Amino acid sequence: MNDVCSSPVVLSAAHLSKAFHQGADAIHVLRDVNLALQAGERVAIVGRSGSGKSTLLHILAGLDSADAGTVLIKGTDMSEADANQRAELRGVHMGFVYQNHHLLPEFNALENVAMPLRIAGADRQAAEQQAAELLTEVGLAQRQSHLPSALSGGERQRVAVARALAGHPAVVLADEPTGNLDSENAKVVMQLLANLSQQHAVAFLVVTHDASMLGEFDRVLLLVDGCLENGGD
Numbered sequence: 001m002n003d004v005c006s007s008p009v010v011l012s013a014a015h016l017s018k019a020f021h022q023g024a025d026a027i028h029v030l031r032d033v034n035l036a037l038q039a040g041e042r043v044a045i046v047g048r049s050g051s052g053k054s055t056l057l058h059i060l061a062g063l064d065s066a067d068a069g070t071v072l073i074k075g076t077d078m079s080e081a082d083a084n085q086r087a088e089l090r091g092v093h094m095g096f097v098y099q100n101h102h103l104l105p106e107f108n109a110l111e112n113v114a115m116p117l118r119i120a121g122a123d124r125q126a127a128e129q130q131a132a133e134l135l136t137e138v139g140l141a142q143r144q145s146h147l148p149s150a151l152s153g154g155e156r157q158r159v160a161v162a163r164a165l166a167g168h169p170a171v172v173l174a175d176e177p178t179g180n181l182d183s184e185n186a187k188v189v190m191q192l193l194a195n196l197s198q199q200h201a202v203a204f205l206v207v208t209h210d211a212s213m214l215g216e217f218d219r220v221l222l223l224v225d226g227c228l229e230n231g232g233d
């Protein structure tokens with residue numbers, strides 16, 4: 001377990017609710033969801049398909065808005081921010097890993113990892129130096145110049161993990177980051193996420209379907225009937 005009890009809260013949500021309206025029907029996806037993620041903490045969210053896990057991550061990232069409730073990232077209220085401010089908060093404080101790697105196909109591994117730093121204004125040399133260090137940390141020092149098409153599925157996802165950490169985010173949000181990998185690669189990527197969380201003091205909030213991975217997390221939360229419950233051991 002991480003010793004995170006005394007760590008500051010980096011991402012919190014209070015009383016989030018969200019419904020989707022489809023014709024006359026309302027789908028109440030989130031009902032009074034509360035969450036506090038501490039620096040360096042590793043938290044898994046599990047729940048059946050359609051239970052609202054991706055919706056919750058999108059709201060926490062400011063990519064979708066809740067009907068009610070607040071989201072604070074490093075003390076700043078995302079729910080009060082406009083779209084530009086939310087994008088800036090996301091860029092500064094958050095990293096993302098998706099089920100599909102979402103690497104840019106025309107850029108090599110080094111350039112992909114350097115991209116968030118370049119967008120944030122770093123010069124090319126500084127960005128690529130940090131990117132090279134991150135690629136070394138994910139075991140891909142020898143793959144810097146490979147395009148995504150010249151990497152294996154597991155390697156692509158490790159590049160995506162390195163990219164998520166570029167710029168020292170407070171939180172990495174990951175939606176089924178191992179969903180497209182075989183069990184061996186899934187284990188490597190999830191253990192990497194867990195180790196890097198400690199080394200970089202980054203909080204990880206990870207949606208996963210894979211019960212065999214839950215031991216990598218400090219806490220497991222279960223999304224059921226729109227409510228986030230402690231998943232137990």
Ligand SMILES: Nc1ncnc2c1ncn2[C@@H]1O[C@H](COP(=O)(O)OP(=O)(O)OP(=O)(O)O)[C@@H](O)[C@H]1O
Pocket residue numbers: 020021022027029047048049050051052053054055056
């Ligand atoms: N834009 C939308 N309009 C209407 N309904 C939506 C919309 N987006 C999601 N939903 C519904 O909200 C519910 C939650 O969707 P969500 O994608 O958050 O589920 P999930 O837990 O991530 O599922 P999965 O494990 O399959 O990825 C689903 O029933 C879905 O059909």
Ligand SMILES: [Mg+2]
Pocket residue numbers: 053054055175
């Ligand atoms: Mg989903």
